[in-house]
Amino acid sequence: MTEITFSQDQKARMVSKIKAYFEDELQQEIGGFEAEFLIDFFATELGPHFYNRGLFDAQQVLTEKMDEVGYVMQELEKPEV
Incomplete structure (x- = not known):
């Protein structure tokens, strides 16, 4: 199976959603780098x-x-x- 990749626009929208989720649900701020790391982790592992x-x-x-x-x-x- 090939590596999962996303366009810059797709990744930016996902980063925005992750940041909003952390803020709304966990009352924590997460940076863009950390959010991208999570996306890569989820894409690879899940x-x-x-x-x-x-x-x-x-x-x-x-x-x-x-x-x-x-x-x-x-x-x-x-x-x-």
């Missing part, structure tokens, strides 16, 4: 878990849709004479 869950969820949806296609195909069959 990212694969979320990625794999996303793949699992996508596979479930795809399987359900393929089952639906199978039923539609059966409905299109012509009776044999």
